[in-house]
Amino acid sequence: MTTAVRFDGVSRHFGSVKAVDAVDLAIGEGEFFAMLGPSGSGKTTCLRLIAGFEQPTAGEIEIFGSPAGGVPPYRRNVNTVFQDYALFPHLSVMDNVAYGLMIKGVGKAERRRAAEATLEMVRLTGYGSRKPSQLSGGQRQRVALARALINKPKVLLLDEPLGALDLKLREDMQEELKVLQRSLGITFVFVTHDQGEALSMADRVAVFDQGKIRQIGTPQEIYQQPTSAFVANFVGSSNVLPADLVAQLGSGHAQASLRPEAIRLVSAGGHPAEIIATSFVGAATKLALQMGDIRLHALIDHRTHDCEVGQQVLIDWNPEDLHLMDGGDE
Amino acid sequence: MRSDKRSGAPTGLKIAAAAGLAFMHLPILLILVYAFTTEDKTYQWPPPGLTLKWFAVTWNRPDVWEALQLSVRVASISTAIALVLGTLCAAAVVRTKFFGREAISLIVILPIALPGIITGISLRSAFNIADIPFSFWTIVLGHATFCVVVVYNNAVARFRRTSGSLIEASMDLGANGFQTFRYVVLPNIATALLAGGMLAFALSFDEVIVTTFTAGQQATLPIWMLEELVRPRQRPVTNVVAMVVILVTFLPILAAYYLTRDGDQVAGHGR
Amino acid sequence: MSNVAITSQPRGDGILARLSDALWRRPTLFLVLLLAPPALWLGIIYLGSLFALLAQSFFSIDEFSGLINYEFTLKTYRELFIPANLDIIIRTTLMATCVTLGAAVLAFPIAYYAARYARGKWKALFYLGVMLPLWSSYLVKVYAWKLILAKEGILNWIFEVLHLTWALEAYLAIPLIGGNSLSVSYSGTFLVFLYVWLPFMVLPMQASLERVSASYLEASADLGAKPLQTFRLVLLPLALPGIIAGSIFTFSLTLGDYIIPQIVGSSRLFIGQAVYTHQGTAGNIPLAAAFTVVPVVIMGFYLWMAKRQGAFDAL
Known part of the structure; x- marks a missing residue:
C-alpha cells in the first residue's frame, strides 16, 4: 500500500x-x-x-x-472541509463549488457542468443559485464537501x-x-x-x-485493547483497575482495563460489590458498582437479572478480559 | 388603569429625548431657511422675504468654485491614501499577533484623539524645520494622516466579522495570495472600505483646524467659510455655501450607514 | 515545485504566483511589507512632527531679538505659570468640565430612550439622528449658532415674542456668565461647545446602556427601590463606562478648540487660541509648543483617573 x-x-x-x-x-x-x-x-x-x-x-x-x-x-x-465550512458568503453555491476549477482556469461551461455533477453527488441538485446563508447546516456541510471533492x-x-x-x-x-x-x-x-x-x-x-x-x-x-488508561477512559469508558488490585488478582503488576460488558453477576465466588446507580440503555442496564474503593461500570442484560440500587451483588469476569496496559501516563 | 410597562417610556423621558434631538437638528434646519432670505446685511429673523437669487450669485463666484475644487481634490487624494494605509494596517493587525500591535492601533487613533490644533501646529513647525513650502501636498499630508483611522476602524470591524478560515479555504482550493485577495478578501471587505472611504472623504472635506496650519495662502471651502465667519463680508453667499456643505456631507454619511448597517458599527467615534 | 504528487495547479508559474510563494514562506517579511507603509507614514510624518514640536517646548525665545534660542531650558514651561497664562488654562479646563457635565445630562435621555425603548425603524432613526449632526460640518454648525445668537437673530426674537426679554437681560446681568449679549458671553461659548460635541457623548453612552439588561432595573424595582434609587444605584454605575468614554471626547475636544471661542464668546483667550496666537503673530513657537503640552497632560491625567476608577474594565 x-x-x-x-x-x-x-x-x-x-x-x-x-x-x-x-x-x-x-x-x-x-x-x-x-x-x-x-x-x-x-x-x-x-x-x-x-x-x-x-x-x-x-x-x-x-x-x-x-x-x-x-x-x-x-x-x-489536498483539500479541506472546514469545521465552520468556510463557504464564501459573497458567492452562490454553484460558484463556491466551482471555485477551485475557476482558479485552475477551467472554462465557464465546463466548470458549471462539473459543479452540477458534484452537487448531484452530494444530493443538492437545484441548489446552485442559492447563497450559503439560505441553506441549512446540513446543506452547507454538503456544499463544503462538494467544493473540496470537485478538485479530485x-x-x-x-x-x-x-x-x-x-x-x-x-x-x-x-x-x-x-x-x-x-x-x-x-x-x-x-x-x-x-x-x-x-x-x-x-x-x-x-x-x-x-x-x-x-x-x-x-x-x-x-x-x-487500550494500551493506556487515557485511551481506555477516553475511548470506551472502560473500567481501569489500579496496579495493586491487578497484582492482588494475580494477573501481573500494571494497570488493567476491563470492559463494562465483560463484567457479569454471579451467584457464588467472584467479588462483592454494591449497586449504587442503575440506568436503562436500551438492550441492557448500565450499573454503577462500588467494589472496595473503586467504582466500576457494568452492562447487564436486564432480562436475566433484577437490579436494585443498594443491592449487594457478586461480580466476576474472565481473566483474559483483563487487559494489562503499559500505563505510560498518570 | 396602568399602562403597559414594556412598550411605553415615561412621558418625561420621551419629552427629554425629543427635546435633545430637536436641539441637535433645529440649528441645522435654520441654515436651510437662511439660504433663502432676502436680507443681506444682517442675520435678521424672521427673514423679511424669501428669494432664490443668492443661489445664482453664489454660482457665479469664482472664489467659491476654486475653494470647492481644492477641497474636493484634497479630499479625494487624502481618501485614496487613507484607503491604502488603513487597509494595510487593519490587515496586519487583524491577521497576526505581533509585538507592538497595541502601539500600532494607538498611533492610528492618536491623530483624532489629540486635539486637531496639536496635529496642525506639529505639522506646521515640522514643515518649517524641513523647509517645505506650503502646497496642495502639505494639506494632503495632514488630511490623510487623520483619515487613516476612519478607514482602519471600518476595515478592522469587517475583518473581525469575516471568518478567518475563508482565506485558508481559498488557498486550500488552489488560489495563491493574490488570487485570494482578488476573489475572496476584496469582495468581502468592499462595502466596509467604501463606507470608510466615504466617511474619510466627509472628514477631509470638512476639516478646518489642521488645514489652517498646513494650507498657507490656499483656501479650501472650510477655510473660505472660516474667513467669512470671522469677518463677514458676503452673508448671503455664506448662507448658500453652508447649505450646500450640509447637503453634500449628508449623502456620504447616509450611504456609509446603509453600506454597513448589518452588524458593523459605523465608525462614528472615528472623529 | 514540479512535483506531480503535490502540485497539480497548471497556472502555478506566473510571476505573481512565484511572488506569492516567496511571501508565503516568509510570513514575517509579509507582515513587515503590510505594516511598513502605514507605520512609516504615521511614524515619520505624524510622530516625527509631534516630537519635533515637543522638543521645541524645551527651547526659549530671546526677548530682544525675537529669535529662538536652541538651548535646553525649562524657562518656557515656567512662563506657563505666570498669572495671565494660568488664567487661560484654568478658564479652558473649567469650560471643558462644564461642557462635559452639560453634555452628559443632555445626552442621557436620548441615549437611554434609544437603547431601551426604540425598536426597529425608530432605532435606526435615532441612530441617524445622532450620526448626522456628528458628521455634518463643524464650521456650518458653528455658523448656525452665530445666526441664532446674533442680536437680530432667532433667540432674541423668541424672547421678544414671549415677552421675556427682561428675563434674558437679567440673566446677562449676572457677572461672569453674562455679558453684553449671548454671543459675546461665556454662556454663548458654552452653548456652542455643548451643541457641537453633544453627539460624541450620546453614541458611547448609548452603547453602554444597550448592555444594561432591562431585567436589572426590574429586579431593582422588585426589591423595593424607587425609580430615583434604581437610577442612582443600578443604572448610573452600569452606564458609567460609556459616560466616561463620551466625556473623554467632549473634554479633549473642548480643551483643544480655538475656533468656537474666537467666533462666539468674550475676547478672553482659551488654550487653543493662545497656541494659535503664539505660533502665528507672536512667532513664539516654544511657548506655543509648551501650551499644546497642557491639554495632553490634562488628558493623560484624566485617562489615568478614569482607569484607576475601573471605568475601562467594562469597555
Missing part, C-alpha cells in the same frame, strides 16, 4: 505550548483515518500541518512521498465536519461519508472528539493527548 501522508518526528510548538510533539504517523492511500482526542490534544493542528496552514517546528511531512516543507497550501493536492484531491481533510449538526443528521452523514469514501477511493483524514464517530467510521484511529499519539490501531484494537 502506498503511503499517502507520513509524519516523521513532527512537532509544532507555539512558544512554550507543544501543540504537536514528535509525532510519527503513516496514513495509507485510500484509508479512512480518524484523529481522535479531546480539544487541545493536537489533532486539529496535525490536520492543519497536512493542509499547509501550519509549518512544523521540527520533523518532516511527506505527502505521497514528496516532502511538503515550504509548499504553500495552494500547491498541495489525493487526500481529503475533514475538521470535525459533523460537529455542528444535530444527532439524527449526524448519523445520516456518517453513513453517507463512508459510502462516498468507499466509492471515490480518496484518502480521508477525519478529525473528531467523538469516539463513537471515530470508531464507527474509520479504518484506523489515532488517539491524541497533549500533542502526542497515545495509540494507533483499528477501531477493534483501540476499543478492546
Whole structure:
C-alpha cells in the first residue's frame, strides 16, 4: 500500500505550548483515518500541518512521498472541509463549488457542468443559485464537501465536519461519508472528539493527548485493547483497575482495563460489590458498582437479572478480559 | 388603569429625548431657511422675504468654485491614501499577533484623539524645520494622516466579522495570495472600505483646524467659510455655501450607514 | 515545485504566483511589507512632527531679538505659570468640565430612550439622528449658532415674542456668565461647545446602556427601590463606562478648540487660541509648543483617573 501522508518526528510548538510533539504517523492511500482526542490534544493542528496552514517546528511531512516543507497550501493536492465550512458568503453555491476549477482556469461551461455533477453527488441538485446563508447546516456541510471533492484531491481533510449538526443528521452523514469514501477511493483524514464517530467510521484511529499519539490501531484494537488508561477512559469508558488490585488478582503488576460488558453477576465466588446507580440503555442496564474503593461500570442484560440500587451483588469476569496496559501516563 | 410597562417610556423621558434631538437638528434646519432670505446685511429673523437669487450669485463666484475644487481634490487624494494605509494596517493587525500591535492601533487613533490644533501646529513647525513650502501636498499630508483611522476602524470591524478560515479555504482550493485577495478578501471587505472611504472623504472635506496650519495662502471651502465667519463680508453667499456643505456631507454619511448597517458599527467615534 | 504528487495547479508559474510563494514562506517579511507603509507614514510624518514640536517646548525665545534660542531650558514651561497664562488654562479646563457635565445630562435621555425603548425603524432613526449632526460640518454648525445668537437673530426674537426679554437681560446681568449679549458671553461659548460635541457623548453612552439588561432595573424595582434609587444605584454605575468614554471626547475636544471661542464668546483667550496666537503673530513657537503640552497632560491625567476608577474594565 502506498503511503499517502507520513509524519516523521513532527512537532509544532507555539512558544512554550507543544501543540504537536514528535509525532510519527503513516496514513495509507485510500484509508479512512480518524484523529481522535479531546480539544487541545493536537489533532486539529496535525490536520492543519497536512493542509499547509501550519509549518512544523521540527520533523518532516511527506505527502505521497514528496516532502511538503515550504509548499504553500495552494500547491498541495489536498483539500479541506472546514469545521465552520468556510463557504464564501459573497458567492452562490454553484460558484463556491466551482471555485477551485475557476482558479485552475477551467472554462465557464465546463466548470458549471462539473459543479452540477458534484452537487448531484452530494444530493443538492437545484441548489446552485442559492447563497450559503439560505441553506441549512446540513446543506452547507454538503456544499463544503462538494467544493473540496470537485478538485479530485489525493487526500481529503475533514475538521470535525459533523460537529455542528444535530444527532439524527449526524448519523445520516456518517453513513453517507463512508459510502462516498468507499466509492471515490480518496484518502480521508477525519478529525473528531467523538469516539463513537471515530470508531464507527474509520479504518484506523489515532488517539491524541497533549500533542502526542497515545495509540494507533483499528477501531477493534483501540476499543478492546487500550494500551493506556487515557485511551481506555477516553475511548470506551472502560473500567481501569489500579496496579495493586491487578497484582492482588494475580494477573501481573500494571494497570488493567476491563470492559463494562465483560463484567457479569454471579451467584457464588467472584467479588462483592454494591449497586449504587442503575440506568436503562436500551438492550441492557448500565450499573454503577462500588467494589472496595473503586467504582466500576457494568452492562447487564436486564432480562436475566433484577437490579436494585443498594443491592449487594457478586461480580466476576474472565481473566483474559483483563487487559494489562503499559500505563505510560498518570 | 396602568399602562403597559414594556412598550411605553415615561412621558418625561420621551419629552427629554425629543427635546435633545430637536436641539441637535433645529440649528441645522435654520441654515436651510437662511439660504433663502432676502436680507443681506444682517442675520435678521424672521427673514423679511424669501428669494432664490443668492443661489445664482453664489454660482457665479469664482472664489467659491476654486475653494470647492481644492477641497474636493484634497479630499479625494487624502481618501485614496487613507484607503491604502488603513487597509494595510487593519490587515496586519487583524491577521497576526505581533509585538507592538497595541502601539500600532494607538498611533492610528492618536491623530483624532489629540486635539486637531496639536496635529496642525506639529505639522506646521515640522514643515518649517524641513523647509517645505506650503502646497496642495502639505494639506494632503495632514488630511490623510487623520483619515487613516476612519478607514482602519471600518476595515478592522469587517475583518473581525469575516471568518478567518475563508482565506485558508481559498488557498486550500488552489488560489495563491493574490488570487485570494482578488476573489475572496476584496469582495468581502468592499462595502466596509467604501463606507470608510466615504466617511474619510466627509472628514477631509470638512476639516478646518489642521488645514489652517498646513494650507498657507490656499483656501479650501472650510477655510473660505472660516474667513467669512470671522469677518463677514458676503452673508448671503455664506448662507448658500453652508447649505450646500450640509447637503453634500449628508449623502456620504447616509450611504456609509446603509453600506454597513448589518452588524458593523459605523465608525462614528472615528472623529 | 514540479512535483506531480503535490502540485497539480497548471497556472502555478506566473510571476505573481512565484511572488506569492516567496511571501508565503516568509510570513514575517509579509507582515513587515503590510505594516511598513502605514507605520512609516504615521511614524515619520505624524510622530516625527509631534516630537519635533515637543522638543521645541524645551527651547526659549530671546526677548530682544525675537529669535529662538536652541538651548535646553525649562524657562518656557515656567512662563506657563505666570498669572495671565494660568488664567487661560484654568478658564479652558473649567469650560471643558462644564461642557462635559452639560453634555452628559443632555445626552442621557436620548441615549437611554434609544437603547431601551426604540425598536426597529425608530432605532435606526435615532441612530441617524445622532450620526448626522456628528458628521455634518463643524464650521456650518458653528455658523448656525452665530445666526441664532446674533442680536437680530432667532433667540432674541423668541424672547421678544414671549415677552421675556427682561428675563434674558437679567440673566446677562449676572457677572461672569453674562455679558453684553449671548454671543459675546461665556454662556454663548458654552452653548456652542455643548451643541457641537453633544453627539460624541450620546453614541458611547448609548452603547453602554444597550448592555444594561432591562431585567436589572426590574429586579431593582422588585426589591423595593424607587425609580430615583434604581437610577442612582443600578443604572448610573452600569452606564458609567460609556459616560466616561463620551466625556473623554467632549473634554479633549473642548480643551483643544480655538475656533468656537474666537467666533462666539468674550475676547478672553482659551488654550487653543493662545497656541494659535503664539505660533502665528507672536512667532513664539516654544511657548506655543509648551501650551499644546497642557491639554495632553490634562488628558493623560484624566485617562489615568478614569482607569484607576475601573471605568475601562467594562469597555
